[in-house]
Amino acid sequence: MNIEEIVKSLQNVFKEPLKDGQVRKIVFWLDRDKKFINTIDEIELEGVKKHKLENNNYFYIKYLLEEEDTYSDFLIYTNEDLKEDIDNWLIDCLLYSKRFFADNISLIMRDMGIDPSLRAVVKENEKFFDNKERYKKFKSFAIENYNEEVIEIAIISALCGLKSPDFEESLRVILIEGLNDEENKYLDRIDSFFSLNRFWGYVEKNYGYKLEEKTLEKLMMHLMITALSHTLDENDLENVKVYIGKASRSNCLIFIDRWMNHVKDSAAFDEYALMIEKEIGIEFICSKVEITDILETNVFPYVDRAIIVYITNAIEHKLEDYELYIKLIDARKSKHFYSKYEAIYEALYFTVKMFEFKKLYNMGIPMTGAEEIYKAYCNEYYKMDLYYRKFYVAYDSDNDSEIIKKLKDLVENIYTNWFVSELSYAWSKSIDDMDFEEVQIQSVKRQRSFYDQVIRHKVNSGDRVFVIVSDALRYEVATEILDRLNTETMGSAEITSMTGVLPSISKFGMPALLPSTSIELKDSGLVYVDGINSSSLEGRNKILNEYVSDSVALDAKELFAMNKPKRRDFFKGKKLIYIYHNSIDAFGDKYPTEIYAFKGTEEAINDICDLIRIIRDDLSGTNIYVTADHGFIYQRDALEESDKIEKEKLDFIESGRRYALSTKKRSIDGLLGFSMKPLLGNDSNISVYIPKANIRFKIQGPGLNFVHGGASLQEIVLPLISYKNIRRGQVGSKDIEKVEVKLTNAIRKITNSIFTLNFFQSEKVEGKRVEASYKVYMVDEADQMISNEEIIIANKKTDTPESRNISVKFVLKSMDYDKNKDYYLIINDVDTGITKEKIPFKISLGIVSDFDF
Numbered sequence: 025m026n027i028e029e030i031v032k033s034l035q036n037v038f039k040e041p042l043k044d045g046q047v048r049k050i051v052f053w054l055d056r057d058k059k060f061i062n063t064i065d066e067i068e069l070e071g072v073k074k075h076k077l078e079n080n081n082y083f084y085i086k087y088l089l090e091e092e093d094t095y096s097d098f099l100i101y102t103n104e105d106l107k108e109d110i111d112n113w114l115i116d117c118l119l120y121s122k123r124f125f126a127d128n129i130s131l132i133m134r135d136m137g138i139d140p141s142l143r144a145v146v147k148e149n150e151k152f153f154d155n156k157e158r159y160k161k162f163k164s165f166a167i168e169n170y171n172e173e174v175i176e177i178a179i180i181s182a183l184c185g186l187k188s189p190d191f192e193e194s195l196r197v198i199l200i201e202g203l204n205d206e207e208n209k210y211l212d213r214i215d216s217f218f219s220l221n222r223f224w225g226y227v228e229k230n231y232g233y234k235l236e237e238k239t240l241e242k243l244m245m246h247l248m249i250t251a252l253s254h255t256l257d258e259n260d261l262e263n264v265k266v267y268i269g270k271a272s273r274s275n276c277l278i279f280i281d282r283w284m285n286h287v288k289d290s291a292a293f294d295e296y297a298l299m300i301e302k303e304i305g306i307e308f309i310c311s312k313v314e315i316t317d318i319l320e321t322n323v324f325p326y327v328d329r330a331i332i333v334y335i336t337n338a339i340e341h342k343l344e345d346y347e348l349y350i351k352l353i354d355a356r357k358s359k360h361f362y363s364k365y366e367a368i369y370e371a372l373y374f375t376v377k378m379f380e381f382k383k384l385y386n387m388g389i390p391m392t393g394a395e396e397i398y399k400a401y402c403n404e405y406y407k408m409d410l411y412y413r414k415f416y417v418a419y420d421s422d423n424d425s426e427i428i429k430k431l432k433d434l435v436e437n438i439y440t441n442w443f444v445s446e447l448s449y450a451w452s453k454s455i456d457d458m459d460f461e462e463v464q465i466q467s468v469k470r471q472r473s474f475y476d477q478v479i480r481h482k483v484n485s486g487d488r489v490f491v492i493v494s495d496a497l498r499y500e501v502a503t504e505i506l507d508r509l510n511t512e513t514m515g516s517a518e519i520t521s522m523t524g525v526l527p528s529i530s531k532f533g534m535p536a537l538l539p540s541t542s543i544e545l546k547d548s549g550l551v552y553v554d555g556i557n558s559s560s561l562e563g564r565n566k567i568l569n570e571y572v573s574d575s576v577a578l579d580a581k582e583l584f585a586m587n588k589p590k591r592r593d594f595f596k597g598k599k600l601i602y603i604y605h606n607s608i609d610a611f612g613d614k615y616p617t618e619i620y621a622f623k624g625t626e627e628a629i630n631d632i633c634d635l636i637r638i639i640r641d642d643l644s645g646t647n648i649y650v651t652a653d654h655g656f657i658y659q660r661d662a663l664e665e666s667d668k669i670e671k672e673k674l675d676f677i678e679s680g681r682r683y684a685l686s687t688k689k690r691s692i693d694g695l696l697g698f699s700m701k702p703l704l705g706n707d708s709n710i711s712v713y714i715p716k717a718n719i720r721f722k723i724q725g726p727g728l729n730f731v732h733g734g735a736s737l738q739e740i741v742l743p744l745i746s747y748k749n750i751r752r753g754q755v756g757s758k759d760i761e762k763v764e765v766k767l768t769n770a771i772r773k774i775t776n777s778i779f780t781l782n783f784f785q786s787e788k789v790e791g792k793r794v795e796a797s798y799k800v801y802m803v804d805e806a807d808q809m810i811s812n813e814e815i816i817i818a819n820k821k822t823d824t825p826e827s828r829n830i831s832v833k834f835v836l837k838s839m840d841y842d843k844n845k846d847y848y849l850i851i852n853d854v855d856t857g858i859t860k861e862k863i864p865f866k867i868s869l870g871i872v873s874d875f876d877f
Contacts (some may be wrong), residue, residue: 048097050117053100203240203244204241242267245267255322256318325365394458405447470523472525497743501743508633636650658731695715767781772865775869777836778835805848817831
């Protein structure tokens with residue numbers, strides 16, 4: 025330390041504000057090592073009197089300071105050891121004066137504002153401070169109030185590269201680096217520049233780790249198993265009880281909880297959880313308890329696997345407690361490892377829903393009239409097609425899992441061998457007496473009347489109308505689009521159905537949706553509308569403009585490719601717009617890609633919602649309709665020979681997997697026959713023949729799984745979504761609102777470190793009231809988290825208030841709580857991060873205990 029530095033440091037000391045009652049500054053420069061015995065003579069401080077303290081002038085200095093000059097600032101230099109005892113004449117002067125040291129430790133302490141009483145702590149860690157980078161890091165913490173623990177935790181935090189001192193975060197950083205003590209760079213730094221013993225002392229103090237063998241791996245086991253003990257009875261943890269900490273149990277849980285929920289660091293935790301659950305035999309532990317006893321356990325991924333296996337085995341063994349299975353799946357959605365097994369959980373959920381449906385119709389699909397079966401399909405039966413599709417969407421994202429392969433066998437059996445068989449038989453029988461007439465339900469619109477019954481009056485009244493025609497958009501897929509529109513937009517969407525034309529293929533279904541006077545099948549196989557070829561966009565444009573000037577037909581891809589100004593320019597003045605979309609049929613109607621048919625449906629759902637958003641926002645469209653040319657039948661497993669039939673030797677003019685056209689009219693075993701006069705006019709002599717149920721015609725080549733053309737409900741029940749854009753402030757407009765959760769506990773005082781709070785989902789999820797997820801946890805006045813963090817998923821759709829009650833268990837961090845201060849329960853929206861409520865609580869724990877009685 026050179027003279028300039030010493031002078032500057034001394035000047036800073038004398039410039040410090042006087043304390044109450046002080047009129048001047050007296051500073052004793054203590055130089056025990058006699059490093060500056062010659063330097064003192066060179067130092068001059070303006071306005072400060074300087075004296076050397078020697079053996080023979082103690083009394084004089086005392087007289088000088090207390091009698092002779094009681095107003096001047098003094099610097100008293102000594103290299104002697106001034107003992108604070110009664111033999112020292114200057115004892116009282118020392119006690120009320122400032123002490124100055126000119127060594128490196130003193131400089132550090134003055135620079136940091138560390139009280140001289142903590143000199144021993146700084147001196148003990150001199151090696152740490154003897155480095156510019158470490159020193160700079162420590163200083164960047166800008167600590168205001170020091171004590172021994174604050175200094176040492178700051179040293180550990182600096183060695184771990186943190187931005188602020190935090191032992192919990194330091195420990196997480198150390199553990200993430202690796203559980204091999206010899207190879208852990210942070211543990212090595214602590215050993216080199218601090219103290220391993222002191223580090224392990226803080227581990228014990230904060231997390232109750234008292235095992236004689238101090239290793240990072242055993243510490244990790246201690247933290248995880250202690251956290252586990254909060255949700256499992258310790259009697260069930262007998263084989264690992266040595267790792268359960270009796271003290272600071274809550275801190276262990278909170279440490280694990282925060283690590284699991286950390287955006288960046290949770291991946292490392294997941295790896296350790298997989299490793300340690302094997303070491304401790306978590307499978308054996310879980311096998312001893314009821315499945316509901318591990319429902320809230322959130323430490324090891326095996327718990328989720330155990331729940332999945334339990335439900336799968338129960339279904340396989342025909343145990344019909346489906347309400348419990350749904351409850352188990354829903355409970356895991358808020359747990360950490362749900363995302364790891366999300367695809368399997370989704371597949372499992374829809375498997376359960378399918379079996380629940382079968383239980384509801386355990387006597388089979390009722391054999392009623394065509395109208396009753398048709399309406400039952402639109403109201404209920406379609407759900408089985410939806411469940412089957414959603415199962416395979418999940419299956420396709422994780423089809424390497426053995427459990428999901430087992431579910432696939434269960435799903436195929438119940439869907440193909442039971443539902444499809446039952447429904448197709450009942451439906452085929454109900455329409456058997458409609459031979460050589462169209463399939464018609466008197467109370468339901470027909471596809472061929474779509475323009476006249478739905479569009480014409482809108483256009484004639486001056487409304488601008490958009491029609492989205494999505495190839496093979498079957499009814500169940502449209503119901504999912506409906507839900508998306510009603511929960512994601514302000515507009516109002518409704519769904520009805522239409523009966524499709526036969527055969528249910530694009531070249532007849534597309535013309536049926538256009539305005540027309542006549543529809544004709546040419547010898548070339550092309551379908552003409554009013555003398556115009558309807559197979560191309562160019563032809564459809566001509567047809568539309570024959571009826572409504574300023575109309576346009578275009579491919580959805582064209583619309584997506586335009587920017588907003590080009591869209592507005594292109595559609596300017598257009599009154600009737602037909603937008604053709606093809607995602608489902610594009611995948612399903614080709615053998616190499618038919619296995620991706622359900623991927624096509626997911627794309628279709630997203631595309632159609634995006635199209636409606638573009639029409640609404642960019643084109644100010646208010647009247648939008650979504651429909652289809654036909655539906656489809658699809659099953660994933662290969663068909664049996666019994667699912668295929670040979671075509672009769674009849675003079676067919678055209679045929680496919682599910683239909684054949686002929687000019688001959690006759691009854692054929694196994695086939696339904698219908699006249700095409702309703703579509704092609706009374707002069708037509710063409711009939712369509714369709715295999716009953718879901719049978720396919722035997723045709724050379726692959727491509728049997730995804731088919732259409734027939735008269736099954738899946739093929740001819742066509743969706744008609746009517747979407748009305750309603751702007752904010754208009755009559756009937758409703759904002760989309762997330763359902764809220766409210767704390768119902770009347771008492772706002774916590775008296776136990778482990779406690780439960782009760783919440784209530786204030787409304788059911790319905791229409792524009794959509795589900796929401798909330799993080800709930802406790803913080804102190806500085807917004808520092810002091811508890812575990814839990815997720816509440818508010819997704820209940822029931823009218824019964826009691827079923828919307830939610831209980832959440834919290835654990836407080838082990839620390840001192842001031843019963844006079846406020847602590848807060850935070851309710852945070854997971855999606856937005858916005859705090860919805862900050863509710864004050866008082867905490868009065870009395871005798872702090874980590875034991876859960």
